[in-house]
Amino acid sequence: MRFVWGNQETIWTLSRSALRARPSRRIVALAKPKQDFSKHQCSSRCETVIWERPPLVNFGFPSDRLLKLSEPKKCPSAYLQQRPRPSPEWPVSPAALKYKASPRILELAQPKVLHAEFLMAREVSKFAQEAIASPRILELARPKRLHPDYVHLRDPEWPVTKAAKQAVATPRLVELAQPCKRPPMGSVQCNPDAFTVKEAAKKATCSARIQELARPIKR
Structure with a gap:
C-alpha cells in the first residue's frame, strides 16, 4: 500500500521488544519534567519570605505575648x-429636643433667594441657530492683521555669512578692540601722594x- 497524504495512520502498534524495553538512567533523567524555578520566587526573582505553615499551626493557640501584641x-x-x-x-438632652427656634434662626435657615431681576438662560431660537452671517459680520470677525510693511523680528541666532567670516578688521577697529589700560590697584592704593594738598589749592x-x-x- 502506498502512503499518501491523508491515509497514514497516526497511531501504530508497538512492537514486543519496545514494550519489554527498560529505559536507561539517561532516558529516565531526561523524562523528568522541567523544574519551575519561579514557583518559590517573587517578581523580582528573589526567594519569597513567606514560609510554608506546618499542619499544626492551624490548631495551635496564641501565646500570651501574641495576645498582648494584638491588643x-x-x-x-x-x-x-x-x-x-x-x-x-x-x-441629646430633653431641653434640646423641645427647643423652639427663634425668628432669627428661622430667618437664617431660609435658603438663598434669587435676585428680583434674575432671568433664566433663555433658549436659542431655531432661526438664530440657522442664521447666516452677513459679509459685514464676517469682515469684523476676522483677526487683526499686520501691516503690509511690518518687518518681523529677526531670529536671535542667525548664520554668519561667508563674507563676514573672511572680513579683515581695519586699523581703527583693531585700535578700538584694545582693552583699556589702567594702573594696577597695588600701585594706586600705595600712592604716597594720594592725600597731599596742592599749593594752589591752599591759596x-x-x-x-x-x-x-x-x-x-x-x-
Whole structure:
C-alpha cells in the first residue's frame, strides 16, 4: 500500500521488544519534567519570605505575648482625662429636643433667594441657530492683521555669512578692540601722594556762589 497524504495512520502498534524495553538512567533523567524555578520566587526573582505553615499551626493557640501584641493601642490617661466627652456620640438632652427656634434662626435657615431681576438662560431660537452671517459680520470677525510693511523680528541666532567670516578688521577697529589700560590697584592704593594738598589749592579763594552753597539749610 502506498502512503499518501491523508491515509497514514497516526497511531501504530508497538512492537514486543519496545514494550519489554527498560529505559536507561539517561532516558529516565531526561523524562523528568522541567523544574519551575519561579514557583518559590517573587517578581523580582528573589526567594519569597513567606514560609510554608506546618499542619499544626492551624490548631495551635496564641501565646500570651501574641495576645498582648494584638491588643489595640490605648489612649494616654492624660488625654482621657482632658477630653470633653467620653464618646463622639452622646445623647441629646430633653431641653434640646423641645427647643423652639427663634425668628432669627428661622430667618437664617431660609435658603438663598434669587435676585428680583434674575432671568433664566433663555433658549436659542431655531432661526438664530440657522442664521447666516452677513459679509459685514464676517469682515469684523476676522483677526487683526499686520501691516503690509511690518518687518518681523529677526531670529536671535542667525548664520554668519561667508563674507563676514573672511572680513579683515581695519586699523581703527583693531585700535578700538584694545582693552583699556589702567594702573594696577597695588600701585594706586600705595600712592604716597594720594592725600597731599596742592599749593594752589591752599591759596585758592572761594567765590560768592560757593560760599552761598556752603551755608547750611535753615529749617
